[in-house]
Amino acid sequence: MYLVIGASSFIGRHLYNYCKARGIDIKGTYYSHPYDAEWIKFDVCLDDLEELCYNYLNGKVPEAIILCGANANIDECKRNEEASYLLNVSGTKKILAKANKLGIKSVFLSSEAVFDGRKGMYTEEDIPNPITLYGRQKLQIEQYMIENLNDYLIFRISRATGSSFGEKDIFDDFYSKIVNQEEIVCLKNQSFSLTEVDDITSGIIGALECRLTGLYHVSSNNFVSRYELANLYADKIFGGYEKIMEKEYGKFDFWDNRHIYGGLRGDKLTHLLGMQYLTIIEILEKYLHSYERRISSMIN
Numbered sequence: 180m181y182l183v184i185g186a187s188s189f190i191g192r193h194l195y196n197y198c199k200a201r202g203i204d205i206k207g208t209y210y211s212h213p214y215d216a217e218w219i220k221f222d223v224c225l226d227d228l229e230e231l232c233y234n235y236l237n238g239k240v241p242e243a244i245i246l247c248g249a250n251a252n253i254d255e256c257k258r259n260e261e262a263s264y265l266l267n268v269s270g271t272k273k274i275l276a277k278a279n280k281l282g283i284k285s286v287f288l289s290s291e292a293v294f295d296g297r298k299g300m301y302t303e304e305d306i307p308n309p310i311t312l313y314g315r316q317k318l319q320i321e322q323y324m325i326e327n328l329n330d331y332l333i334f335r336i337s338r339a340t341g342s343s344f345g346e347k348d349i350f351d352d353f354y355s356k357i358v359n360q361e362e363i364v365c366l367k368n369q370s371f372s373l374t375e376v377d378d379i380t381s382g383i384i385g386a387l388e389c390r391l392t393g394l395y396h397v398s399s400n401n402f403v404s405r406y407e408l409a410n411l412y413a414d415k416i417f418g419g420y421e422k423i424m425e426k427e428y429g430k431f432d433f434w435d436n437r438h439i440y441g442g443l444r445g446d447k448l449t450h451l452l453g454m455q456y457l458t459i460i461e462i463l464e465k466y467l468h469s470y471e472r473r474i475s476s477m478i479n
Contacts, residue, residue: 180204181387182231182241184221184274185248187212189347190288190339190376194245197380206236210248223248224270228277243284243332243387246271253292256313257435267316272323275331284330286383291337291371291398293318296438299370300402303335303394303447310436321394332386333394337372337443339379342457342465344473348376349405350466353412357420363413365406367425371441373408374399375457375465382445385452398443399456408459415463416470 181198185191186207192214198205208221208231219235232240249267250256256263271287278285292314293307309315324331340348356363374397382397403411406425413420428437449455457465 180206180236180239180241181384182236182244183207184223184244184246185210186218187214188247188249189341190336190379191245191247193341193376194247194380194383197377197384203384206241208235208248222270223274224265228274228283229281232281240281241283243286244274244278245286245288245383246274247288249288251290251313253311253313253437254434256316257311260312263312263316267313268319271320275320275324275328279328279330282330284332284387285324285328286332286334286387287320287324289317289321289333289335290314291335291441291443292438293321293335294438294441296440299440300372300400300442300444301396302444303396310438312435314438325394330392332383332392334379334383334386334397335394335443336379337374337396337398337441339376340373340462342375342377342462342469344466344470346376349373349408350412353409354416356422357413357417361422363409363420363423365404365409365423365425366431366437366439367406367427368404369406369437369439369441370402370404372398372443372445373401373403373459373462374445375462378454378456382448382452382454385454386448389452391451395448396443396445397448398445399458400444400446401456401459401462402442403459411459411463415467 183191186195187209195207207218209218250263294301295308409423
């Protein structure tokens with residue numbers, strides 16, 4: 180049995196649904212968004228993992244916990260350093276330490292933000308050098324796990340997206356701005372690896388089932404800039420959009436830094452699992468079919 184801490188998050192929800200659809204025993208927690216009646220409320224900062232196992236899982240100890248609950252907003256982390264540290268670092272360490280004590284494998288979702296964004300398409304062998312508070316918090320947890328845990332998996336992710344209309348992802352942001360005739364303003368040259376979220380969940384569960392340990396990039400090689408992706412999306416769904424633009428870094432009012440060239444190479448994991456990621460074109464095709472079905476159902 181797997182336990183997803185933060186099943187109401189974007190990736191957490193897909194992990195939960197992925198396992199349910201395949202008959203894999205999985206339980207979930209939420210903090211503020213109870214999307215599923217089977218989930219239990221759990222506060223990473225205050226609640227105890229052992230009590231959760233006793234009360235919610237009837238004394239059963241899960242084979243693995245998958246930590247999806249975090250504050251991933253770069254500027255919010257900087258604006259509220261103390262609160263973000265309590266969740267992203269101290270609370271997370273507390274859960275990891277208790278899992279280790281109970282003999283539970285820990286799975287942590289990290290980020291490309293552990294790198295400085297100067298070159299892009301980083302491998303697991305590249306040396307981290309975070310330039311944001313959020314990135315430093317993620318790296319602290321990575322280092323803690325490597326130094327203190329007996330059994331763990333760390334998955335770094337670049338940019339996750341859905342392939343269905345209505346997901347709260349980067350496509351939803353594009354869609355909202357286009358239908359409201361707003362400008363889509365992109366940081367010049369900011370690039371990442373776009374990876375379909377169910378490919379990410381497949382990689383995570385596949386690694387667990389193969390009993391892998393260590394650090395892996397669960398990421399496609401779909402290296403693309405936000406500007407390029409916005410135009411691809413607009414062309415595919417709306418036949419184009421004129422209000423897409425790039426602006427220089429200095430034109431933005433960021434609270435914290437931004438790395439420009441992100442992206443992660445996920446070849447290590449794909450080689451071990453024999454998996455293949457959807458291309459950007461395949462992701463957009465799936466999205467378009469979902470969009471057309473939704474529009475058709477609304478008309479009928």
